[in-house]
Amino acid sequence: MKKFLRYILVAAISSCIIPFSSCSDDDENAVNEWNMTYVSLLPTNYLKPIQTVTLDHFTGKEIEGTVAMDVMATIQKAASNDITVDISATCEGISSEKITMSSNKAVIKAGSTKSEPVSISITDWSDIASVSEAAEYTLNINVAGIESVASDVVLSDLHKSLSVKIQKKEEREEDLLFFGKAPENSTLNTDITNWVFTFMDGVENAAANSVNGKGGGDVATNGTPFWLTVDLKEVKNVTGIQTSHWGGGYCPTKVEIFTSENGSSWKSMGQVATSGAYHDIAFKYTVATRYLKYQMIEVPSRVDITKFYIYTAN
Incomplete structure (x- = not known):
């Protein structure tokens, strides 16, 4: 009788363990926030803070100064397929034609965690040449979209844009x-x-x-x-x-x-x-x-x- 009761107890325990194990495997394979592939937009030199750019404005001359930023798209773990990240850049007061980009796409190759650098610059300030007073502008660099065959690739909420502050000095006579x-x-x-x-x-x-x-x-x-x-x-x-x-x-x-x-x-x-x-x-x-x-x-x-x-x- 004792042996019979022991068999019943083992069977009951086994029936509970098997469904539990099956649920655990499903959780590991399911797409959730812990196993997603997150795309981030970072400066290539991300260990240093982004510096404010200062523009000089001398009477009778073009505004002097250059904005130059190299950025890259990154993921926290290598993917099995290429990921293409669309990048846009805007600056209020500056037309898009004045913003030079080496590419508007950053491609993270399969097996890699980062793209090649994308260079973004502004050297032509003719759009604001008539602004004689001191002024501030911001170059905004954003992820405009992600192209991937994988469903677990998403944009990071923390690193989806970058900003470069631009300070134009008041127009003045040149220091000679x-x-x-x-x-x-x-x-x-x-x-x-x-x-x-x-x-x-x-x-x-x-x-x-x-x-x-x-x-x-x-x-x-x-x-x-x-x-x-x-x-x-x-x-x-x-x-x-x-x-x-x-x-x-x-x-x-x-x-x-x-x-x-x-x-x-x-x-x-x-x-x-x-x-x-x-x-x-x-x-x-x-x-x-x-x-x-x-x-x-x-x-x-x-x-x-x-x-x-x-x-x-x-």
């Missing part, structure tokens, strides 16, 4: 003067004997001074900004200037540089802040000119200049 460094690949010209200097009326020692090489005294005023011009006698490829003063307390704190083709009509290269007894001012570009004008803008109660030299391109 840089204080505190000698221009590269240049020679300092200190032979002033063939140059002709002209000084603003009212300065001390206008006829004979250390600037024009005809005297030992400086050119100075008591707190009045003054100018000087120099005729180099021939056109030279000027890359900057150097001036010297009795001391840091006697130098201008802001100056403006001009060039001229004829010695009477002057074109400003801009203003630059200065300090110290010796001033190196580099030009952004080499300027072919015969005439230069040096104008003090802001000065202390006593201001002077003892030397004026020019840098020319080697």
Whole structure:
């Protein structure tokens, strides 16, 4: 009797286990959130944050700056078939024709977990050339669709788009003067004997001074900004200037540089802040000119200049 009861108990337990095992196998084969293949859109250099792009806007010139982003489509596990990911890129204020894409499809090959990079860039900013104030734009890169024969391939909710912030500076005059460094690949010209200097009326020692090489005294005023011009006698490829003063307390704190083709009509290269007894001012570009004008803008109660030299391109 005990043996009979034991057989009944074993049979009952077996009848319970078999259906349970069958259900477990079905769960493993069923498509669910744990075994789906998720497609993500990532920068190729995804370990670094996406940098904000800054655009310069100088008066009379095209907006300067480049947006360049390499992206790729990825999956967390290799698939047995190719997966094609459609990519779109838009930027408010910028027409689609100005957005360059190496391809609008990123293909994840069978057996791989990522696609080849897709390059997206903007270099033509003519659509916003009339915007003079500072402005912000966003380049949005999105997954537009997925092409796959597998039913378990879906788009990740977390990584389906990328954004590149773009900040355009306010339109301004270009910075052409840089204080505190000698221009590269240049020679300092200190032979002033063939140059002709002209000084603003009212300065001390206008006829004979250390600037024009005809005297030992400086050119100075008591707190009045003054100018000087120099005729180099021939056109030279000027890359900057150097001036010297009795001391840091006697130098201008802001100056403006001009060039001229004829010695009477002057074109400003801009203003630059200065300090110290010796001033190196580099030009952004080499300027072919015969005439230069040096104008003090802001000065202390006593201001002077003892030397004026020019840098020319080697």
